[in-house]
Amino acid sequence: MPSVPPCAHAIVGGSGTAAIEFPEALGDPRVRVVGDPIMVPTPFGESPPVKRLVLTREDGSVREALVGRMHGWQRGVDRHSATLALFWLFREAGVRRIIAEAGAGSILQNFRPRDLILPHDVIDLTPQVSGLLDPEHVVVMRAPFCPELRGAMWEQATRWAADKATRAFDRAIYATSQGVRFETAAEIAAYARLGADIVGQAISPEVYLAREIGACYAAITIVLNYAEGVRPKWDYELIQEILQDDARTMGHLLVEALVRTPEVPGCACLSYRKRVASSDPAAAMTDTA
Ligand SMILES: [Zn+2]
Structure with missing residues (x-):
């Protein structure tokens, strides 16, 4: 079985960077792709191709990262199997931090296309x-x-919003729908009643698979359209335009965010992963810490 190199950081690319060859198209001298893409057999099928990057930080130190792309990587493979295979690979590599990007449709009236959330x-x-x-x-x-x-x-995101005259928000409930089709107006109305603010086909299962393998996870979304029924109509052409226009900016954001995270995590994410002690019902769930 091909070996997976150890690596603590990973990026999951979605719609926002799908229009470019990421990260090569950024032309960023701090970012170097090493070797050929890694593809390994997993219990969930062959993994999506994963690139290995070396990022040079401001202080001259380097940080390695794996890059997997979920958006439409292969026809005929369901997204959940592909995500399981990718996160199986991340687990083998010992990945501890994952950042992701995705497109979203707004269920709220007051978000606008190109908003960052x-x-x-x-x-x-x-x-x-x-x-x-x-x-x-x-x-x-x-x-x-x-x-x-x-x-x-x-x-x-706030830097991007200031430069490009768009807006950034740090609170929203994202509903993940199955896809690949878009939702009906009645489905969107139901999601709104459940409390969802934006909708898309990414983020889950990534968000909980990351926690299962002991990794921190965060995602940024770019609003591409209004969800069905929110406005009288929405523009499919505008979605394509945003995906083309903003792919490089999204790619730069991912790289910058990754190089700027501190070396030692200072969060509580790992404490939310609990060991199951099934042989002892009295202590069925105990902290890993
Ligand atoms: Zn964390």
Whole structure:
């Protein structure tokens, strides 16, 4: 079996960077792609191709990162199997921090296309695949997005918003729908009643698989359209335009956020991963700490 190199950081690319060859198209001299993409067989099928990057930080130190792309990477493979395979690979590499990007449709009237949103919580409307990567642990979904990674992404998002005259928000509940089709107006009205602010087909299962493998996770979304029924109509052409225009900026944001996260995590994410002690019902769930 091909070996997976150890690596503590990872990026999961979604719609926001799908229009470019990421990270090569950034032309950023601090970012170097090493070797050929890694593809390994996993219990969930062959992994998506993963690039290995070396990022040079301001102080001259380097940080390695794996880059996997989820958006449309292969026809005929369901997204959940592909995500399980990717996160199986991340677990083998010992990944401890994952940042992701995705497109979103706004369920709220007051978000606008091109707004940048860091969701703070998620409602997963897709079939569950939890407990497969590490049956020894169960995860608590308190604070599902790492505050430290969110902080690093927020700093970059506000900079982008100021430069490009758009807006950044750090609170929204993201509903994950199964796809690949878009939702009906009645479905969106139902999601709104559940409390969702934006909708898309990413973030889950990534958000809980990250916690299962003991990694911090945060995601940024860019609003591409209004969800069905929110406005009389929305513009598919505008979605394509945003994806083309903003892919490089999104790529730069991911790189900047990753190089700026502190060396030693200062968050509580790992404490939400609990060991299952099934042989002793009285201590069925204990802290890993
Ligand atoms: Zn964390």
